[in-house]
Amino acid sequence: MRVSRQQVEDNKRTILEAAGRLFRERGFESVTVTDVMKSAGLTHGGFYGYFKSKDDLIAQTLAGLRGEAEPKSTDLAAVAQRYLSAEHRDDFAHGCPLAALASEVSRQPQGARTEMTAFLKRQFERLGKIAPGLDEKQRRRAAIGNSASMIGALILARMTDDPALSNEILEATRGWLSAGDGEGAKTADVA
Secondary structure, three states, X not given: OOOOHHHHHHHHHHHHHHHHHHHHHHOOOOOOHHHHHHHOOOOHHHHHHOOOOHHHHHHHHHHOOHHHHOOOOOOHHHHHHHHOOHHHHHXXXXXXXXXXXXXXXXXXXXXXXXXXXXXXXXHHHHHHHHOOXXXXXXXXXXXXXXXXXXXXXXXXXXXXXXXXXXHHHHHHHHHHHHHOOOOOOOOOOOO
């Protein structure tokens, strides 16, 4: 039975969405091609009709992150509040791919690293539009510093098996970013 071009595109999108969820939840190495295809509701035999290899699937999944870095607010404090929430911490499947996959991407082939680097650059660019600062250089510095703080805090909060400590990490980082407890940490005044 022949599949229409539209169905092929729909199937590929479904596979990429399933892969994105599974990779964020379990990491690249723990997810098999069979896992992805089963989650997509397809048989694993059809995988190579869409992708050359698992590495190709990983790279294309990361390439699909293009629109995910867009802040849902123009207020950096609101972005930090949402990003550093218990709900975001607990939602691996739909949460930030940087926090979920950064350490794994560093051990992946060049294609995956290139795609994640492009995503990171877009994140900095988009946050730079809402970051404080008198000029573009200061706003970029704020965007990088705030991103690194938020992503690092989310990674640590997810890592710990102590719920109270996990919540404390999120709360302390939100407070640190908004109050400016450290050099360059103040989101309202970056110099």
